[in-house]
Amino acid sequence: MAGPNTAWPEEQREEVLRFIERFASQMADAGWQRMPARVVAALMATDSGALTAAELAEMLRVSPAAVSGAVRHLTRLHMAVREREPGSRRDVFYVRDDLWQDVIAGRDRLLDNFEESLTMGVAAVGHDTPAGRRLAESAEFFSFLQKEMVEVLDRWREHREALREGHSGS
Amino acid sequence: MAGPNTAWPEEQREEVLRFIERFASQMADAGWQRMPARVVAALMATDSGALTAAELAEMLRVSPAAVSGAVRHLTRLHMAVREREPGSRRDVFYVRDDLWQDVIAGRDRLLDNFEESLTMGVAAVGHDTPAGRRLAESAEFFSFLQKEMVEVLDRWREHREALREGHSGS
DNA sequence: CATAGAGTTCACGCAATTGTGAAACTAGTG
DNA sequence: CACTAGTTTCACAATTGCGTGAACTCTATG
The missing domain is CATH 1.10.10.10 (Winged helix-like DNA-binding domain superfamily/Winged helix DNA-binding domain)
Incomplete structure (x- = not known):
């Protein structure tokens, strides 16, 4: 109790x-x-x-x-x-131990939606307009970010393992 | 009008x-x-x-x-x-052209606050307890993420330049 | 210096969120 | 098979957030 x-x-x-x-x-x-x-x-x-x-x-x-x-x-x-x-x-x-890792990965899926909408926007305003170029660059940014985040999280897992071994060894 | x-x-x-x-x-x-x-x-x-x-x-x-x-x-x-x-x-x-870049960088500052609070939390529960270790690892995660994001944004700026040159060259 | 265009501020009302108490439901226990 | 601890559901109340209309401020123009 x-x-x-x-x-x-x-x-x-x-x-x-x-x-x-x-x-x-x-x-x-x-x-x-x-x-x-x-x-x-x-x-x-x-x-x-x-x-x-x-x-x-x-x-x-x-x-x-x-x-x-x-x-x-x-x-x-x-x-x-x-x-x-x-x-x-x-x-x-x-709570799962790698909670935050998952949360960040989930945020990433949101970025994916952003990219999709932006691509729709490019089609709407025309890809050869200033607005189209601006939207396309934003879409590219989110695409880039998403790919990079996957790698960042991979590196985190490595880093975490190293940390844990360090702790048990000391 | x-x-x-x-x-x-x-x-x-x-x-x-x-x-x-x-x-x-x-x-x-x-x-x-x-x-x-x-x-x-x-x-x-x-x-x-x-x-x-x-x-x-x-x-x-x-x-x-x-x-x-x-x-x-x-x-x-x-x-x-x-x-x-x-x-x-x-x-x-x-809107500034590199709006989203700034937004992501700003999010990063939020992560910084997270890390700070988590470090307070470690002190509160004791650093040599299971909860303390869990909180410390989370703090470390946010710290790691923040450092990585700086580099990701650097790479984006490079990538963007390459894109722009590609466009004007074609 | 009066006028009118452009934006801001503020008090109000509507809508959405959020937590509560009470009743209902579920599953162990004697 | 009744009893009870534990959790969920539901209707309601309180709070918060958000957009509007109307009055106000600021500044360019004649």
Whole structure:
């Protein structure tokens, strides 16, 4: 019944809550909905990386209904995973370890849509007009960006592996 | 008095408007406010790259007040430029040619804030805890991403130059 | 210095979002 | 098979955001 962070001293608990709110606000600035952002932040800041709906509700001081909505949203976007341990009645929610990597990759798919629309725009204004050239260059930019991001993420995975080995070796 | 696109046949005009709305909607999905997005799309799809407030209002079928608000927002973010030709009473608004490059670079600054908050989070939960390691890795990810993006944008500028020379040469 | 064109500001109202409480649903447990 | 813990769903209330109309400001022109 006690939340997973109950053992923490009061002061530290508050500090963690401050981090959660602050980080969630920044996610909101970046276009996220408030509650899903808070849930993700809470999960990230929990040792096990997993919490039940009730624990989330208590931690974030919101109703179970709000948690339910946020979690549904997150699982739809594959940003959180629901799991129920057999012989238990409560669901547990995880964040995937490479969450942010996936988010960035997902943003990339958005860029793809941009490129598609821009190409439609080029056809609409005419490809041999100043506007057409401007739109075409923008489309090219997003295309370029997308290809580059794939490689950046590949390099990240390498970099991360190196980091992890470094840590276990020290 | 006639808008800059009045000469276009009705059908093409409609097609351009469809592009504007579609592209603006995608920008909205990416976290933009609706009206600023529509203004940017309209400017991009105009040959001169510039329109007056009145022209924007007519093109987007909104009140001058709405245009004023959107444009103020855009100029605050340095995403549009206001200019008044001497001896004229009307302001003209431009989009910068490397608009999207700047937008992406700006997003990068957001990542910087993320990294900062995450580092605070590490301190809050303790750097030698599972949560601390998770937060630290996320911070490292954003840091990595930011450095990589600088290089990606450099490469884009090179790539763009090559493209432009190719076009003028053909 | 009066007039009129161009844009801005502000108070209002409509619409969309978001969180809540209460009831309903689901699945373990005795 | 009733009971109960845990979660979801739904209607509603509160908040926020966004565009409009009307009044206001600023500046070029006669």
